[in-house]
Structure formats: C-alpha cells, structure tokens
Amino acid sequence: xxxxxxxxxxxxxxxxxxxxxxxxxxxxxxxxxxxxxxxxxxxxxxxxxxxxxxxxxxxxxxxxxxxxxxxxxxxxxxxxxxxxxxxxxxxxxxxxxxxxxxxxxxxxxxxxxxxxxxxxxxxxxxxxxxxxxxxxxxxxxxxxxxxxxxxxxxxxxxxxxxxxxxxxxxxxxxxxxxxxxxxxxxxxxxxxxxxxxxxxxxxxxxxxxxxxxxxxxxxxxxxxxxxxxxxxxxxxxxxxxxxxxxxxxxxxxxxxxxxxxxxxxxxxxxxxxxxxxxxxxxxxxxxxxxxxxxxxxxxxxxxxxxxxxxxxxxxxxxxxxxxxxxxxxxxxxxxxxxxxxxxxxxxxxxxxxxxxxxxxxxxxxxxxxxxxxxxxxxxxxxxxxxxxxxxxxxxxxxxxxxxxxxxxxxxxxxxxxxxxxxxxxxxxxxxxxxxxxxxxxxxxxxxxxxxxxxxxxxxxxxxxxxxxxxxxxxxxxxxxxxxxxxxxxxxxxxxxxxxxxxxxxxxxxxxxxxxxxxxxxxxxxxxxxxxxxxxxxxxxxxxxxxxxxxxxxxxxxxxxxxxxxxxxxxxxxx
Numbered sequence: 001x002x003x004x005x006x007x008x009x010x011x012x013x014x015x016x017x018x019x020x021x022x023x024x025x026x027x028x029x030x031x032x033x034x035x036x037x038x039x040x041x042x043x044x045x046x047x048x049x050x051x052x053x054x055x056x057x058x059x060x061x062x063x064x065x066x067x068x069x070x071x072x073x074x075x076x077x078x079x080x081x082x083x084x085x086x087x088x089x090x091x092x093x094x095x096x097x098x099x100x101x102x103x104x105x106x107x108x109x110x111x112x113x114x115x116x117x118x119x120x121x122x123x124x125x126x127x128x129x130x131x132x133x134x135x136x137x138x139x140x141x142x143x144x145x146x147x148x149x150x151x152x153x154x155x156x157x158x159x160x161x162x163x164x165x166x167x168x169x170x171x172x173x174x175x176x177x178x179x180x181x182x183x184x185x186x187x188x189x190x191x192x193x194x195x196x197x198x199x200x201x202x203x204x205x206x207x208x209x210x211x212x213x214x215x216x217x218x219x220x221x222x223x224x225x226x227x228x229x230x231x232x233x234x235x236x237x238x239x240x241x242x243x244x245x246x247x248x249x250x251x252x253x254x255x256x257x258x259x260x261x262x263x264x265x266x267x268x269x270x271x272x273x274x275x276x277x278x279x280x281x282x283x284x285x286x287x288x289x290x291x292x293x294x295x296x297x298x299x300x301x302x303x304x305x306x307x308x309x310x311x312x313x314x315x316x317x318x319x320x321x322x323x324x325x326x327x328x329x330x331x332x333x334x335x336x337x338x339x340x341x342x343x344x345x346x347x348x349x350x351x352x353x354x355x356x357x358x359x360x361x362x363x364x365x366x367x368x369x370x371x372x373x374x375x376x377x378x379x380x381x382x383x384x385x386x387x388x389x390x391x392x393x394x395x396x397x398x399x400x401x402x403x404x405x406x407x408x409x410x411x412x413x414x415x416x417x418x419x420x421x422x423x424x425x426x427x428x429x430x431x432x433x434x435x436x437x438x439x440x441x442x443x444x445x446x447x448x449x450x451x452x453x454x455x456x457x458x459x460x461x462x463x464x465x466x467x468x469x470x471x472x473x474x475x476x477x478x479x480x481x482x483x484x485x486x487x488x489x490x491x492x493x494x495x496x497x498x499x500x501x502x503x504x505x506x507x508x509x510x511x512x513x514x515x516x517x518x519x520x521x522x523x524x525x526x527x528x529x530x531x532x533x534x535x536x537x538x539x540x541x542x543x544x545x546x547x548x549x550x551x552x553x554x555x556x557x558x559x560x561x562x563x564x565x566x567x568x569x570x571x572x573x574x
Contacts, residue, residue, distance in 0.1 A: 032153055203504075255315075461505055
C-alpha cells in the first residue's frame with residue numbers, strides 16, 4: 001500500500017511536469033471530482049477537493065490521511081510543491097503546442113497511464129483540460145487542469161506507472177553513476193599529468209589582443225521540399241574577423257540549435273576572433289527562430305522541416321564555398337582567410353550538424369528500426385531524430401573535407417547516427433555534455449556516443465548541473481538579467497559560467513587542431529579544467545572512458561546498451 005500511495009503521487013507529479021498547471025477557480029459545470037487509483041484488483045479513490053485543500057493550506061483531511069500514512073512526510077511535501085507549480089503559458093501557445101505532432105505523441109503516452117474513468121486513453125481529455133485551464137486564467141496549476149478534465153473521474157494505472165517509474169529510476173541511477181565514473185577518470189588523468197601553475201599562464205577565458213570587424217553575408221540557394229517541389233532558401237551569415245592579423249586567419253564555423261539564431265553564439269564568435277580566428281555563424285532558416293512558431297502551430301511535420309537534417313550541413317558547405325570565393329575576389333577579405341584547416345562548433349541540432357559535416361553519416365536503417373519501437377521516450381531528442389524518417393532516399397555522406405576538427409555541444413546522435421555513423425568520424429572531436437539536459441539526454445546522446453568514436457584525438461567535457469540551453473546566449477541583449485524558473489529548468493544555474501568554460505575549451509581545441517598552436521595542449525588537460533571549475537557548475541574533462549568503468553560505477557549491467565546491435569554496415573569508403 002505504501003508503494004501504491006507513492007506511485008500515485010509520482011504520477012500526479014508527472015502530470016504537473018507534462019502539463020505544468022493550478023490556480024483555484026469556482027468549480028466548472030463539468031470536471032473531475034475523483035482520482036481513481038487502480039492497483040491490480042484494487043480500486044481506490046481520492047477527491048480532487050481533498051487535493052485542493054492540501055495544496056492551498058497544507059491540511060491533510062481525513063480522506064487524504066489514509067494515503068499520507070503510507071507515503072511519508074517527504075513524499076507529501078513533494079506532492080504539495082508539485083501541486084503548487086504554476087504555469088503561465090497562454091491559451092494560444094497551449095493550444096498550438098498540444099496540437100504539434102511531438103506533443104501529441106507525448107500526451108498519448110501519458111494518456112496510457114492517466115486515463116478517463118472508463119479506462120480510455122486520457123490524451124484528448126488532458127489536452128482539453130489544459131487548454132480550458134489556460135483560457136480561464138493566465139496562471140494555473142494541476143488542480144485547475146483536474147477540475148477542467150472533461151470526465152467525472154481520472155483513472156491512474158499504478159501498476160504500469162510503477163513499471164515506468166522503475167525504468168526511469170534505473171536510468172537516473174545509471175546517469176549518476178556515469179557522472180561519477182567520469183569524475184573518477186578525470187582524477188586519474190589529473191594525477192598522471194605534469195604539474196603546471198596555470199595562474200602564471202594566459203587565461204583562455206579572457207579576450208585576445210585582436211580587434212574584431214563584423215560583417216553580414218546574404219546567401220541563397222534552391223532546395224527541394226519532401227514532395228519534390230523547390231523553393232529558394234535565403235539565409236544570412238554573420239562574420240567575425242580579426243583586424244591586423246599578420247597571417248590569414250584560420251576559420252571556425254558555428255552552427256546554432258533549433259529555434260535559435262546566430263546571435264546566440266555571438267559571444268563565442270567574438271571571443272575566438274579576438275584570438276585570431278575568423279568565425280562564420282550561418283542562420284539556419286528551416287530550423288531557426290521561426291521554427292518555434294512552427295512548433296507551437298503544429299507545423300513540425302511540414303515539408304520544410306525534416307529536410308533540415310540535410311539542408312543544415314548544406315548551409316555549412318555553401319558558407320565555406322562563399323568564403324573561399326570571397327577570399328580571392330573581395331578586396332576586404334582577400335588573403336585574410338585560411339580555409340585549408342577549418343574548425344566546426346555546433347550546439348544541439350547544430351551539434352548534429354557539426355558531427356554530420358565532420359564525417360558522421362546518417363543511419364536511416366537505425367532510424368527506421370529504433371523509431372518503429374513503441375515505447376515511452378524519456379529522451380525528448382528522439383522525437384526530433386525520428387522526424388528524419390520522412391526524408392527521401394539521400395546520400396548519407398554530408399561531410400566536408402575542409403573540416404579538420406569539431407566540437408559538438410549537447411548534440412543528438414543516438415538514432416540518426418548510432419555507433420555506425422559516429423565511428424566514421426576521423427578528425428579530432430570534442431563532445432560537450434550537460435548533466436541536467438532534459439532535451440538531449442547526456443548518457444544516450446553524448447556519453448555513450450563518446451565510446452563509439454574511433455578517432456584517437458577525442459575529448460569528453462561534462463558540465464555538471466548545467467542545462468541544455470546554457471551554451472546559447474539568446475539575443476545577447478542583457479545576459480546579466482536574473483534567471484527565471486524556466487531559465488533554470490532549461491539552462492541550469494549561472495549559464496554565464498558555463499559559457500566561460502565553453503570559451504576556454506573551444507579556444508584551446510581550435511588553437512591546437514586548426515591554429516597549429518601546440519602550446520595550448522596544456523589547457524586540454526583534466527588538471528587545467530580542475531583549476532578553473534567552480535560552483536554551481538563543475539566541469540570535468542576526460543580523454544578516455546570505457547564500458548568497464550561505467551559498469552563498475554553502476555555496479556551492474558546498465559539499463560542502456562553501450563553498443564546497440566548494429567542495423568547497418570556501411571560500404572567501404574572509396
């Protein structure tokens with residue numbers, strides 16, 4: 001019974017995270033009055049009014065006391081906090097969001113466990129209740145959603161919830177074990193390194209000596225839709241060029257994430273440019289800022305969007321082609337760019353883009369195989385990766401031989417590349433991961449893929465407590481504004497500190513591998529990272545990690561395979 005009560009409260013918390021709801025209003029003419037807890041042959045009930053009283057006052061009435069007795073004080077306190085979480089998403093956003101295909105799939109899966117009183121999937125009821133709650137108030141909670149639920153009762157299947165909870169708990173425990181294994185390996189590498197007093201050396205987090213010239217290019221090309229039609233894709237490229245550099249500047253290209261713009265990485269582009277790099281940040285129109293509106297409007301499966309798995313790398317190719325042409329034809333750029341050794345940095349969907357351009361190949365057989373499996377997905381990036389199923393037959397080779405080194409921050413990799421695609425990368429590679437990333441889960445998307453890399457020059461940087469969007473500065477207009485709860489959820493605490501880490505590691509990596517400045521190897525060391533790490537974001541850097549270390553840290557076989565069974569063998573390279 002104790003487990004039943006705890007699992008009941010767990011799903012209520014799950015609903016609050018998925019629906020983000022509660023402001024108490026007069027009871028509507030219809031709405032849920034009872035929460036029915038199904039556990040095997042048992043059918044228990046709890047009134048919504050009892051939960052409302054508890055959320056408002058903290059009072060545990062006689063009805064709720066029955067469950068509180070088994071749940072314990074900590075679980076009850078957690079339940080109350082969840083019931084008090086407020087959402088301020090307006091009704092238009094909620095309506096558009098819940099009709100987007102990715103959201104529909106997510107709510108369909110939640111609806112398997114949160115059903116109508118008669119046992120029907122609760123998807124439609126959850127969506128209707130969420131929209132109605134948002135239409136009645138600009139600040140609402142889970143209680144409001146429950147009271148607007150278009151059925152007299154909400155049925156929660158605790159037995160299935162328990163199975164789901166056990167799986168999620170194993171994944172959480174394994175992630176924590178992986179974090180511990182990386183920390184242990186960082187200590188081993190630190191102990192093996194020669195001692196350096198980094199306080200006496202230049203600080204790669206600081207700006208360099210060069211002034212920076214800024215320029216915007218406007219490019220366009222014809223591209224196909226999924227239906228075979230064509231349209232013109234226009235996009236801009238922001239350039240950051242070091243002034244008075246005595247030699248042609250090595251080039252770094254930065255690819256922003258989905259829903260972002262080049263301005264989100266202006267801080268990194270300028271930082272590298274002050275140290276002598278020319279930096280190009282193209283705008284990815286198909287999955288740029290406008291995609292947020294398309295996502296909320298339910299247009300995520302339109303003809304344009306899935307093609308960005310191919311068009312984003314083509315944006316990079318075209319950008320480099322244009323820079324090559326300008327370096328010979330434009331008087332202001334002639335002789336100023338070194339395009340023989342190009343570096344690539346990408347974040348999120350841009351992290352995918354960077355790896356694809358670096359040589360990782362799309363693995364459509366893995367996409368077809370993994371996306372056909374009907375399962376509850378705790379890794380939200382898989383919804384995005386499975387959209388690539390809509391692509392027609394394409395050449396999987398999206399690499400560019402001009403790219404000689406790559407940094408991929410919070411990338412999505414597990415399905416679109418898999419071990420087969422990731423192992424194709426032959427150039428120096430750094431994967432950056434954030435432990436609190438709720439969009440591209442760190443273990444399946446970065447930590448295990450680090451094992452798949454065969455290139456000898458590889459690095460794994462782990463930013464403990466950082467979130468998915470910490471690397472992206474947004475429009476950069478005022479980075480010192482106080483963080484909102486939503487900022488902390490997605491970016492983690494102190495994203496400015498996270499971006500300082502990214503600046504330092506990116507500079508050192510690019511100086512070594514495309515700038516031929518081997519003295520910067522002293523900064524790509526676990527000991528250097530240990531010298532700059534600070535709360536609340538701890539930074540770890542390792543060059544080696546093995547399945548044995550991960551298994552030993554977990555104490556058992558992990559819930560995720562280190563190397564999923566192969567689904568395709570690529571033909572030998574020509």
